[in-house]
Amino acid sequence: MQYDYSNIIEYLLHWFDYNARILRWRLEPKAYYIWISEIMLQQTRVEAVKGYFDRFVEELPDIKALAECEEEKLLKLWEGLGYYNRVRNLQKAAKIIMSDYQGRLPNSYEELLKLPGIGSYTAGAIASNVYKIPVPSVDGNVLRVAKRIAGSFDDITKASVKKQLENDLREIMPKDRPGDFNQSLMELGAVICIPNGKPLCEQCPVSHLCKAHQQGIEMKIPVKTPKKSRKIEHKTILLFEYEEREELTNKKQTHRMLSYYLIQKRNKKGLLAGLWQLPSLEGKKTALEIEEYISKMMQEQQLDFGILVEPLGEGKHIFSHIEWHMKGYRIKLTSKDDSSIVEIKDMINQFLLAENQESKEVKWIHAKELEDYALPSAFDTYRGYLME
Ligand code: SF4
The missing domain is CATH 1.10.340.30 (Hypothetical protein; domain 2)
Known part of the structure; x- marks a missing residue:
């Protein structure tokens, strides 16, 4: 009634x-x-x-x-x-x-x-x-x-x-x-x-x-049909990082080191469309697999640089229909001179763009510049690792 x-x-x-x-x-x-x-x-x-x-x-x-x-x-x-x-x-x-x-x-x-x-x-x-x-x-x-x-x-x-x-x-x-x-x-x-x-x-x-x-x-009350369970997606999040020397005019300090990080624009359609993200791979990879992944990047390149892969722990983010279960790695790039870092950056950019057909843009930014880019809360577990 x-x-x-x-x-x-x-x-x-x-x-x-x-x-x-x-x-x-x-x-x-x-x-x-x-x-x-x-x-x-x-x-x-x-x-x-x-x-x-x-x-x-x-x-x-x-x-x-x-x-x-x-x-x-x-x-x-x-x-x-x-x-x-x-x-x-x-x-x-x-x-x-x-x-x-x-x-x-x-x-x-x-x-x-x-x-x-x-x-x-x-x-x-x-x-x-x-x-x-x-x-x-x-x-x-x-x-x-x-x-x-x-x-x-x-x-x-x-x-x-x-x-x-x-x-x-x-x-x-x-x-x-x-x-x-x-x-x-x-x-x-x-x-x-x-x-x-x-x-x-x-x-x-x-x-x-x-x-x-x-x-x-x-x-x-109220009666609700239970929602379908969410799809679980496993991901590996990559925090590419390198340091650059910034000269200072200050008398007490002649220079300081600034860290730069790689962000990548997501596809225009679908989940988090058009937003910036930390580069990611499907599935949860081991540190060894990540090193192999980087080696693949460096294939046929004669660049003189080192990499250090450091695990950053696991994270989870819940969307309405999907859950991301993530594992993160910092990939620290070190080089002997500034010219090779330009080549390394370029190589990684090219590699990521070729690997991930969906993404059309990558950028290296200083942590402070994050204020200008929307990095979705799905990446909050790793946001804290972006240090000035
Ligand atoms: S409307 Fe809600 S709060 Fe008010 S008496 Fe009914 S059940 Fe309780």
């Missing part, structure tokens, strides 16, 4: 008025801020998003700035949030808004839905909060809260269940405060009717109307 959600509106709004967390995009509910925050909040908690949000809107204060931003800078601003397609879609949408909507987010739910990266949840959030259009904004949090209140064992991973809830909520959306109602449901899901662990029903403003609570079945 369908639950009548109109009963919860008054209690939720009253609770929200006194308990809403103070967030920048709530204090300044501009369309641009709501949009950016909602995209960042997908799969990331509010507390984690705050810092990224401030940095993003300081660098790119409006849609025009977002549309015109260089890709490298854009990806760098998103570094740490993952799901880089989101920020690429943000920029695609910003360009369309500049060309087709006079630089303003469209004030219609249907038009918002046409923009890249904007689905029913984000369109609902923008339309209801900015333009006061009475449409719902349903994500996993709202589904969990609503299904608990209704005491329903519907499988929330089904698109039809989400659609039905959107229809049910659309019927009862309060015309005067649609945005606040959407936010109150989300807020309840974030701080009271929490996803992991026991919900805080004793603090809940709608506990007297909640079927799951009345029946003591809060922890059995």
Whole structure:
């Protein structure tokens, strides 16, 4: 039997008025801020998003700035949030808004839905909060809260269940405060009717109307079909490094040694598309295999240089459908003079480009320059080895 959600509106709004967390995009509910925050909040908690949000809107204060931003800078601003397609879609949408909507987010739910990266949840959030259009904004949090209140064992991973809830909520959306109602449901899901662990029903403003609570079945809802297990991919990460002497004019110190590292651009399509990475090989290699790999590189080259292979330990990174299980090595290059290091670098570049057909670009950078390149968090285990 369908639950009548109109009963919860008054209690939720009253609770929200006194308990809403103070967030920048709530204090300044501009369309641009709501949009950016909602995209960042997908799969990331509010507390984690705050810092990224401030940095993003300081660098790119409006849609025009977002549309015109260089890709490298854009990806760098998103570094740490993952799901880089989101920020690429943000920029695609910003360009369309500049060309087709006079630089303003469209004030219609249907038009918002046409923009890249904007689905029913984000369109609902923008339309209801900015333009006061009475449409719902349903994500996993709202589904969990609503299904608990209704005491329903519907499988929330089904698109039809989400659609039905959107229809049910659309019927009862309060015309005067649609945005606040959407936010109150989300807020309840974030701080009271929490996803992991026991919900805080004793603090809940709608506990007297909640079927799951009345029946003591809060922890059995929501029902979700278990996700397919992730595919495991084994990788060997290579940290190529060489030192270069930098002359100083300083009286106390005549020179210092600077370390340089090799980064490689990933393919334009697929996982972490177009981002920089540390060069990698498929499978987990032994130190001996790595030495053989380097020897293969040096074949027929008469360069006078040494290599030192040092294991850097194992790392793991979890994407939504894939897990990377990694083993890292530092490959330190040493040469007798500066001219041979140029040849060595060149040889490694050529070798990597030939070996890995997908990658089109490699670069040697100083650790400090990493600030200018987005190195995905998948490489965090090895980031600390890039020293100045
Ligand atoms: S009473 Fe408990 S289960 Fe029901 S909505 Fe509130 S927190 Fe969730």
